[in-house]
Amino acid sequence: MVSDTVIWYQKPFFIQKTMHFKPKHFILFIFFLCIEVGIALFSKNQFIRGFLGDFLVIPLLYFFVKSFIRIKGSNLSFYILIIAIFTEVLQLLEIQKHFQIENPYVKIIMGTTFDFKDLIAYFLGFLLILFFDKSSPTMLKKRSRIY
Numbered sequence: 001m002v003s004d005t006v007i008w009y010q011k012p013f014f015i016q017k018t019m020h021f022k023p024k025h026f027i028l029f030i031f032f033l034c035i036e037v038g039i040a041l042f043s044k045n046q047f048i049r050g051f052l053g054d055f056l057v058i059p060l061l062y063f064f065v066k067s068f069i070r071i072k073g074s075n076l077s078f079y080i081l082i083i084a085i086f087t088e089v090l091q092l093l094e095i096q097k098h099f100q101i102e103n104p105y106v107k108i109i110m111g112t113t114f115d116f117k118d119l120i121a122y123f124l125g126f127l128l129i130l131f132f133d134k135s136s137p138t139m140l141k142k143r144s145r146i147y
Contacts, residue, residue: 018070029063032056054118058084058125073133077126084122088114 039053061080066073092114096107111118 026067032060054121077129081126
């Protein structure tokens with residue numbers, strides 16, 4: 001005898017709780033991506049290319065990940081800061097030369113030269129994300145509740 005119940009596919013629990021799409025964050029990602037591409041293509045100023053581009057890469061990555069994964073903002077910004085610092089340390093160790101990486105796309109993503117100012121720019125980008133995370137309307141609403 002065939003059962004009349006239909007078995008629906010259910011996503012694994014870890015995907016249900018973490019995966020989602022937030023259009024607001026994705027639009028902010030596109031906004032920061034356009035600024036980064038504009039800086040890369042049209043800016044000849046060393047401060048804008050070197051410092052401002054590195055400063056904006058933290059919010060760019062933050063909003064990209066936040067578009068798809070449900071995670072606490074302060075944790076995500078910290079993880080992105082660690083990844084950025086790790087990438088800068090790889091530049092200091094000249095890992096591209098050791099592994100003879102010649103792919104231009106990998107060189108663009110990893111960068112080629114270490115600069116301490118990049119670490120400062122990453123940290124300021126991290127602080128920017130923390131500021132916006134703490135001052136967002138949902139955070140203010142949560143803080144104003146009396147328990």
